[in-house]
Amino acid sequence: MSIEDRLSGPLPDVAGEAGHTGHPPRVGFFTDTSVCIGCKACEVACKEWNAVPEDGLDLLGMSFDNTGALGANTWRHVAFVEQPSPPGAPPSNAPEDLGMPAFDLPGAETGADGRTDFRWLMSSDVCKHCTHAGCLDVCPTGALFRTEFGTVVVQQDICNGCGYCVSGCPYGVIDRRPDDGRAQKCTLCYDRLHDGLEPACAKACPTDSIQFGELDELRERAAHRVEQLHERGVTEARLYGHDPADGVGGAGAFFLLLDEPEVYGLPPDPVVPTRxxxxxxxxxxxxxxxxxxxxxxxxxxxxx
Known part of the structure; x- marks a missing residue:
């Protein structure tokens, strides 16, 4: 089944099912990892706007990645994949192959002659705001709720720290903060959406790797982008989290990847436990x- 066929099926009206009437269109994120430069502006903007505590500078001993994974104090995580190209795989793509301007660095070569056997993939990960959200299904206090925008948000004053939502998330996104035990995750800047503003991370992204908007429009844009990359010879480009027939009913935050999901630390076939x-x-x-x-x-x- 082609990408276009997988995107042709409509996503359920999750806001309507949650009881919202006359609600706006469902919104979300499309993250195009092919143009992510690893600047971490999204991480910084997320922390500043949402007052997320600083989580230290731990370089993990093997990477420039100082956060490691999503968590209670990391609502946006820029993954760095630094490794030799797999045997038989094509060398890393030059920037112009991905639709980006060629890097003009001293001594750097661009184009086919500048490709190397080493690749450096980057991707800004975030809560998926699933169509079928396991965290929402198992919350016993109603602390987690579906907003009129189709997103999933935690109400801190209602959360009792039971942790059921942590095991209910197939992506390992939601986590409890050590000092008070309450669950924390991306809210897709719910307060900003009320004022007609885009989330802080998308606003700060300098390459438009993180794109925010109506989910149906983003899905069309993503299909076109994959087709464009395939025409340029980047045949490894594929979408992740876009399919309404997957184990979470399609995600409100989906990704364009340049390799298998496992390479980016994403589960290959996520299934919501409550399905x-x-x-x-x-x-x-x-x-x-x-x-x-x-x-x-x-x-x-x-x-x-």
């Missing part, structure tokens, strides 16, 4: 009915 709940309750009901019928039959037999 089978309706079927489980159905089977439980059938089993309970059968047990009740057997008990009635046994009791009736004893009376006779």
């Amino acid at each position: 089978e709940l309706p079927a489980m309750w159905k089977y439980a009901g059938v089993a309970a009915s059968a047990l009740l019928a057997a008990a009635v039959a046994a009791f009736g037999g004893r009376r006779r």
Whole structure:
């Protein structure tokens, strides 16, 4: 099935299902990792706007990545993939192959002659604001809620720190802050959306790697971008999180990747843990009915 076919199916009206009437179109992120330069402006903007605590400068001993993964104090994480190209894989693409201006650095070569056997992939990761959100399904206090924009937000004054949402997220996004135990994650700058502003991370991105907008429009834009890259010979370009038929019903934040999801630390086939709940309750009901019928039959037999 082509990318266009996978994007042709409409995403569910999650805001309407949550009880919002007359709500605006669903919004989200399209992150084009092919133009990410790893500047971390998105991380800084996210922390500044949302007052997310600083989480230290730990270079992990093997990378320029100082945050490592998403967490309670890292709502945006720029992943650095620094490794030799896999055997048989084409060398790293020159900037112009990806639709970017050629880098004009002293002594640097551009074009096919400047390709090397070393690749440096970068990607700004974030909460996916899933169509079927496991964190939302398992929250016992209602601290997590679906907004009128189709996003998922944690209400800090209601969260009791139980941690059920942490295990309910197939991406390992949501986490509890050590000092108070309450769950924390990206809100897609819910307060900014109310004022007609784009999220801080997208506003700060200098290359438009992070694109914000109506989700249907972003999906069309993403399909066109992949087609453009394929025409330029970047055949490894593919979308992640765009398919409404995947294990989370399609994500509100999806990505253009230049390799397999595992290379970027993303699960290849994420499935929301609560997806089978309706079927489980159905089977439980059938089993309970059968047990009740057997008990009635046994009791009736004893009376006779």
